[in-house]
Amino acid sequence: MRGELTYLVSFLLVSSLALTSAAQGQPAPAEAGVDPSLVGWWTFDEDAGDVARDKSGNGNDAVLLDGPTWGTDPDHRGIMVLDGTDDHILIDGTYYELPLYTMAIWFRVDGGSGDRDVLSAKGPTGVNGVLLEINPDGTLRNLHRFPFASGGGSDIVSTETYDDGVWHHAATVQTESEMILYVDGQEAGRLPETNLFQGPLGEIWLGTLDQRMGRMFPGPIDDFRIYNRPLTAEEIVKIMEGEPNPLAYGPEPKNRSRLEATWANLKWGAGDLAVSHDVYFGTDFDAIGEGAEGTFVGNVTMNSQVVGFPGFPAPEGLQLGTTYYWRIDEVNPAEPGSPWKGEVWSFTVPPKEAYEPDPADGAKFLGTDLTLNWTPGIGAKLHTVYFGNNPGDVTGAMGGTSQTPATYDPGALEPGTTYYWRVDEFDGAQTHTGNLWSFTTAGAGGGLKGEYFNNASITGEPVLTRLDPVIDFAWGTQSPEPGVVNDDDFSVRWRGELEIAFAEAYRFYAATEDGVKLWINDQLAIDRWDVYRLNEYRSDPIELQAGQKVTVEMWGRDNAAAGESASATAQLMWESAHQVKAIIPAVAFSPPVRAGSPRPGNGAVDTRQTLELNWIAGDSAAQHDVYFGTDEDAVAGADAGTADIYQGRQADTGFSPPKLDWGTTYYWRVDEINDVNPDSPWKGPLWSFTTATFLVVDDFEFYTDDDAAGEAIWQAWIDGFGVPANGSQVGDLLPPYTEQAIVHGGRQSMLFSYDNKAGATNSEAVLTLASPRDWTEQGVNELSLWFRGYPASVGSFTEGPVGTYTMTASGADIAGTSDQFRFAYKTLNGTGTIVARVDSIENTHAEARAGVMIRETLDAGSKHAFVCLMPENGVSSRGRTDTNTGSFNTTQGGITAPHWVKLERDVAGNFTASHSTNGATWEAVELSVPTNISMVSNVYVGLALTSHNTTVTCEARFSNVTITGAAGAQWLSQDIGIASNAAEPLYVAVSNSTGAAAAVVHDDTAAATMDTWTEWIIPLQTFADQGINLADVDKIAIGLGTRGDATAPGGSGTVYFDDVRLYRPTAP
Incomplete structure (x- = not known):
């Protein structure tokens, strides 16, 4: 003991000599000066907690799920350790729109087997977009897949193995034309890839494929970064080697830990550039973070600071039951970034009294079979438990039970009852009276109103309304109510009120198969309506009050759309500091x-x-x-007597x-x-909205799929249905009628299809205005609307010289659940064979494909059989045995153009794929066998080409094409699965209730082929100059084709419109 005291006194003397005076300052935040293209950065240096902070400055913190462990490493400082069983990390990827990107991460594989996913970034429909995965053989796979849910994509697989227990750095880069994988600063592979992501990502998972926790990664990870641009090879090396980290790290005591002592020697690891350290210490988190007066201790040159000892901070000793906060700012006057503001760390000195009750104080909705637990007070040797349903008895210390375990079994409990308990701690010399705690068991009843619709869009009248106790369903392929609700293609709206137990921030989790929306207190908390796989979505924290009743509304659906897995599921969970993540129980709910x-x-x-x-x-x-x-x-406070506020009863x-x-x-x-x-009455919540500083002609937000109520978009915008001379169609044929994915503002836009062929001279939709009709109000002088189309087709098919055919095409691939390619075809009835020599195919991608095909329909997801040649990867037999499902394929390498391919269909529906060097001697494609694909008798047979690169046009040449069987005489060709627009003139016309309409045509005759949102501003004077009375406009029309001075060549396509507005003059 004397030696320890001597050491402490000596240490304090040295420490006091190291303590120097320093001027207080407010350093720049740690995120200052980072590359603005670094949109996400997680260094895993926090040392504690259930989130990893986003150091990019964008605030998109990562959530730790199922217990990842904070760790340290000599070369990496703070790290995150994943156990390979259930540890994983979730990042909200909807923050990121990344047509071009770099994603980089450090990892170390510590065992495991099979596929192990380091990184899995999902797309909007819940399907892989970017993947970094350790294969069973230890190689690293880098996947880039887009369009989502179509299968396929581009894969780079390393030649080296990395499951060796050694740290490795991986970076996946997407440029405008290719994807590149770097490992340990060296290029590990690259592929042509121009299918860029359009729109935000979905969830980003670290350590697993997704929330289903497949392909778990075993080992530590560190320094995950997302850039919204492709980094160069030199930049990859730079971020791998790491810039000097100026921040202090590795606090002792550990961040958020308990310290069972009344003094401490605070220690930390010095930042890479530090020569001294500004120390802040106190009991107020915000004050320490702000460097408020009274929190600055001084500047020290050693990496330590004593507290809780005379002559130092907290000289009277650290107080029991108190949380202390501290911060280290690193200082180097020679560096322009100095000082570098550190994290706020904390530790807690426990009290003598019992604390941290479980269940938490005030908990509600609990089961009747409980065990009570608590954390013993410091030094406690004996615990006396008082328990009952009368708070006076518990407070009065009636009938206590003394024991040594810090756990208590209260026996069988009654439902719907509030119980009280207290634990007094005895430390051998003194008894420390505990606080009065309480909890309430769940009673009977409760639940939400569930409304079930026989469509996937919550429209029309529900076919079933019932009280659902909880939202916890796994219907699979069955109906929620057989004979009433569809087995597939249905939706549900749950509404109710939810009682809150604790005054703190709550998170809500919604797990569904095919899309979900969740509102809490009429605020949209989760919005993932367009997904087709089981996913769990998490709200941001929502501050709620104990005893408060909040409104809850949740939408879910089982969508019959292509790509969904037909296994209907719905769950709603909650979580807070005192509420473990769990299904919200029935008793917490009440009907709305x-x-x-x-x-x-x-x-x-x-x-x-x-x-x-x-x-x-x-x-x-x-x-x-x-x-x-x-x-x-x-x-908020009005009643029926409040003049001007009360609008009456209705x-x-x-x-x-x-x-x-x-x-x-x-x-x-x-x-x-x-x-x-x-x-009665039931006072409603307070709602708000803010009007625009412009006139809204139409923002397309108020249309629904309820055509019975007259609320469908095509009931307002009158299109060419039933009018042969008008080739327009507003909205989709089936709900949802509005476009909900391709939008400019808000949640919906207008899908407008045009077809100026077969007698139609133009395609036009007309809206009769209820308001605004006065287009002079507030001095407005411009009409603005936003539009977006599709690029023109690059596909073609020509013959010349006779018997030689040249095709051009774009397209993502012929693979997965849907195809994108150019098809030159004839009809075929029954059995038949097609033979062709692929003379050449341009290398737009190693897997561009040119060959012969028999196809049931001209839809993108049609059944088909296909034999093709690729520029680098040989010959392949491919096909799809059922509509809108995945594709099969076998490939034989070492074969290049020119080469012959043949496809045969027999009377039993078997398809045989063959190839030949001379057109006379045929052999089956390696590993292929005749495949039975059930098709109708009348099908399509012909030549197919895809560039496997949507921004580059591929050219292929064919010769010696022969077709046997009952084939048509005429060649036809078209794009399959590739959205494209003809360059028709775009116009807007307005009219009064009498007189001719006035039209304005867009200056760019190819406006319909612009594939990004584009604003078109039209001076209102151009309509007035044509005789329009702007003070009383009756109708507005939008169209493509012949109108006014514009003449149309006669094409078709699709354009989206949004945010039609009237603006005042812009201030100079």
Whole structure:
């Protein structure tokens, strides 16, 4: 003991000599000065917690799931260790739109077998977009797949193995024309790849394929980075070698740890550039983070600081039951970035009293078979437990049980009962009275209102309405209610109210098979409606209050769309600091009695100035009291006697306020009324929206799929249905009618198909205006609309000289569940054979494909058989045995053009693939066998070409083409699965209720082929110059084709329109 004391005194003397005075300053944040293209950066240096902070400055923190372990490494500082069993990490990829990218990560494989995924970045439909995966043989696979859900994609597989227990650095790079894999700073492979991601990613998983926890990775990872540009080889080496890290690291005591002592010697690892250290210490997290007055200890040259000892911070000693915070800013006056602000670390000195009760104090909705646990107070030797349903008895220390284990079995509990308990701790000399804790067991009842629809879009009337106790369903391929709800292609809307147990931030998790939306208190918390695989989605933290009842609305669906797995699932879970992640229990729910589902949505911006407010009534409501105004507090506190705010009592679930001011926030509330119900009225939540500073002609947000109610987009925009001279079609043929993926603003746009052939001279849709009709209001002088089309087709098929055919094509591939290629074909009835010599094929990709095909339909997902030649990878037999399913293939290498290919269909429906060097001696493609593909008798036979590179046109030449069987005489050709537009003139026309319309044609005659969102601004004076009365506009029309001075060549395609607005002059 004397030796220890001597050491401590000596150490304190040295430490006091090292303590020097330093001017306080507010250093720049750690993220300052990072490459702006570094959009995500996780260094795993936090040392504790359930999130890894995003050091890029964008705040997209990673969530640690199922217990990854914080660790350290001599060369990597902080690391994250994954156990290969269930540890994994989730990052919200919707932050990132990455047509071009670099993703880089350090990893070390510590055992395991099979496929082990280091990185899996998902697409919007839940299918792999980017993958870094250790193969069973130890090689590294880099996948880039787009379009999502189509299968295929490009794979780079390394020749070296990396499952050797050694650290390796991997970087996958996507340029405009190719993907490149680097390992340990050296190029490990590259492939042509121009199928760039369009739109945001989905989830990004580290250590697993996805939330199903397949292909788990065993070992540590570090320094994961996402750039929104391709880095050069030199830059890859630079980030691998690592720039000097100026930050302090490795705190002792460990961050967020417990310290059972009244003094401490704080230690840390010095930043790479530090020559001294500014120390901050105190009990206020925010004050330490801000470097507030009284928190600065001083500048030290040693990597340590004593606290809790006379002459040092906390001289009276560290106080029991207190959390301390500290921060180290690294200093080097010779460096321009100095000082470098460090993380705020913490440790807690436990109290003498028992703490951390489990269940947490105030917990609700618990089962009746519980074991009580707690963390013993410091030095506790004996625990006396008081338990009962009377708080006075527990407080009065009646009937206590003394014991040594820190756990207590209360026996059988009654449902729906609040219990109280207390633990007094005895440390051998003194008893420390514990706090009074409570919890409540779950009672009977509860649940949400479930409305089931026989469509995948929550439209029309529900076919089934019932009370669902919880949202925890695994229907698989079965119906939720056989004979009533479809087995497939259905949707569900759950609505209810949720009681909150704890005053803290909650996260909600929704797991569904085919898409989900979740609103909490009428705020959209999760929006992943267009997915086709089982995924679990997580909300951001939502601050809620104990005892509060919040509204909950969740949509789920089982979509019959191609690519979905036909296994319907739905779950809703919650989690907070005191609530373990779990299915929300029935007793926490109650049916919806308050008004909900406001339109416009709560917090909406840029709304129209003339609009109707709508809501869904509470279950017991007979009437509705409406409150509306611009004063938030006044609307929140109003009653039926509040003049100007109270709008009256009504039976309808819609309210139309008078025309609203520009750029103003309005608040509204709906109280539900039922005079015969003693619980009435039910006061509604406060909602808000903000009007636009422009006039909204149409933003396409208010259309639904409820055509029975007249709310479908094609019921407002009148297209060419039934009019032979008008080739337009507004919206999809089946719900959802609006476009919900390709949008400019908001959540919907208008899909507009045009076909100016077969007698149609133009394609036009017309909207009759209710408002705005006055196009002079507030001095507006410009019409703005946004549009986006598809590029023109590059496909062609020509003959010359006779018997020689030249084809051109783009296309992603002929593979997966759908194809993209050029097809030159004839009809074929019954059996038949096609033979061709592939004279040449341009190398737009190692797996560009040119060959012969027999196909059931001209749809992208059709059944087919295909024999093709590739520039580098030989000859292949491929096909699809069922519509919209995956493809089969076998490949034989070492064969290049010119080469012969043959495909035969026999009477039993078997397809045989052969190839030949001379057209006389044939052999089967290696490993291929005759494959039975059940097709209708009348099919298509011909030549097919795909570039496997959507931005480059591939050319192939064929000769000696022969077809046997009942084939048609005429060659036809078209793109399959490739969206393309003909260059038709784009125009807008407006009209008054009488007189001729005035049209303005876009300056670019090929506007329909622009494949990015483009704004078109039209001065309103151009309409006025043609005689239009701008103060009373009756109709607006959008079209493509012949109109005014424009003449159309007669083509077809699809264009999307969004955000049609009227603007005032821009200020100079």
